[in-house]
Amino acid sequence: QLNVVQKQTQYNQQLLDKLNKPHQFWETQPMPNINELESLKAGPIQEGILADVRKDPYSLISKFEWCNVDLRNDEQAQQVYTLLKENYVEDDDNMFRFDYSIDFLRWALLPPGQHPDWIVGVKVNQKLVGFITGIPVTLHIENQQTKVKMTEINFLCVHKKIRANRLAPVLIKEITRRVHIKNMWQAVYTAGIVVPTPISQTRYYHRSLNAKKLIEVGFSSLSARQTIARQQKLYKLPEEPKTQGLRPMKKKDVAQVTKLLNEYLKQFKLYFKYTEDEVKHWFLPRKDVISTYVVEKEQGVVTDFLSFYNLPSQVIKNPKHTHLRAAYSYYNVATQTPIVQLMYDALILAKNEGYDVFNALDIMENEKFLKELMFCPGDGQLNYYLYNWKLESNMLKPEEIGIVLV
Numbered sequence: 001q002l003n004v005v006q007k008q009t010q011y012n013q014q015l016l017d018k019l020n021k022p023h024q025f026w027e028t029q030p031m032p033n034i035n036e037l038e039s040l041k042a043g044p045i046q047e048g049i050l051a052d053v054r055k056d057p058y059s060l061i062s063k064f065e066w067c068n069v070d071l072r073n074d075e076q077a078q079q080v081y082t083l084l085k086e087n088y089v090e091d092d093d094n095m096f097r098f099d100y101s102i103d104f105l106r107w108a109l110l111p112p113g114q115h116p117d118w119i120v121g122v123k124v125n126q127k128l129v130g131f132i133t134g135i136p137v138t139l140h141i142e143n144q145q146t147k148v149k150m151t152e153i154n155f156l157c158v159h160k161k162i163r164a165n166r167l168a169p170v171l172i173k174e175i176t177r178r179v180h181i182k183n184m185w186q187a188v189y190t191a192g193i194v195v196p197t198p199i200s201q202t203r204y205y206h207r208s209l210n211a212k213k214l215i216e217v218g219f220s221s222l223s224a225r226q227t228i229a230r231q232q233k234l235y236k237l238p239e240e241p242k243t244q245g246l247r248p249m250k251k252k253d254v255a256q257v258t259k260l261l262n263e264y265l266k267q268f269k270l271y272f273k274y275t276e277d278e279v280k281h282w283f284l285p286r287k288d289v290i291s292t293y294v295v296e297k298e299q300g301v302v303t304d305f306l307s308f309y310n311l312p313s314q315v316i317k318n319p320k321h322t323h324l325r326a327a328y329s330y331y332n333v334a335t336q337t338p339i340v341q342l343m344y345d346a347l348i349l350a351k352n353e354g355y356d357v358f359n360a361l362d363i364m365e366n367e368k369f370l371k372e373l374m375f376c377p378g379d380g381q382l383n384y385y386l387y388n389w390k391l392e393s394n395m396l397k398p399e400e401i402g403i404v405l406v
């Protein structure tokens, strides 16, 4: 009985929240709003003053408490895995939900220089009900000179059962405080939703690898004249990649890959600079997490590389399949091999690794291969955000974005 009342209360509260204060929280944050886009000058919107940063965590409603999650600990990692598996991002029709694996979360959240207090959890009676994370990055913004040490925010999640308690804004304010206390004042993040104020609006494209499964799980649909057999023929791929010298990346390639990547990224308006340690972490292959292949020409010279990460989705209600296996394009650098050929090989490699679909955003040079390789535009939009930073140009075009957030 109480549960019913609680649900009704929460539902009424959610309606109220949506109706009378659409962005009340975001209007309190240092993000450019529509009519400031002309007046604000480029750079930080608010000057950060270390002395003003609260030393103690934000207060939580009773029984809720803060914790730093140690992802190296199997039990704590399992708790994060289960919270996200059951409560993280779903598509608009609630047919799919991301199923980030523990190995993936350790890859994404334990890079070199990670801060333990930036993996933030909220617990009730030892059960994890809220989560938000930050990792340290150095972001180059709009030109070579401007590089800013900041945080990359990700995995904001509140358990379905306790939404509309306004916990998400507290999670955001708390991790902001933990970033400020380290004298860092900017952040970069992405979201499928639009809140004040996107710096770029990018779109997802999908390339079918297993047409039959995509139709069975409802990811794709058949129009009147199409049949499964015709779809399979249309998307059929060769057994083996075409590029001479294509092979999985190894430790010995780290130095060359670092040079290739840092040089390649300079053409974009938003990009990270990578140390060899960071390239080791982000690109050395990890089974069922990240795949990276290099093109090695004579005398061991590496001229190109491709990479994609593994992010399965749980198929929420389907008699035949529990998961959709999706590979997401990561960073691809083509200096000698034509990018269309390199990405065609990426599709073949992903198909051979058992993926059902290959996803890519229309960022970097991706427009050059999306149409030719038969990617279809998805319904998913991914918006990029910069916290406490006004760009010279109000918005960036997707092809000016040189960063991929997992």
Ligand SMILES: CNCCCN(C)c1ncc(F)c(N2CC(C(=O)NCc3cnc4ccccn34)C2)n1
Pocket: 089, 090, 091, 092, 096, 097, 098, 154, 190, 191, 192, 204, 311, 313, 324, 359, 378, 379, 380, 381, 382, 405, 406
């Ligand atoms: C930093 N974090 C951003 C990445 C989180 N990522 C991968 C994401 N953020 C918003 C999206 F719109 C999205 N899409 C991939 C496209 C897609 O495949 N749509 C159908 C689908 C299959 N499974 C799911 C699960 C959730 C949402 C849509 N799903 C749309 N991807």
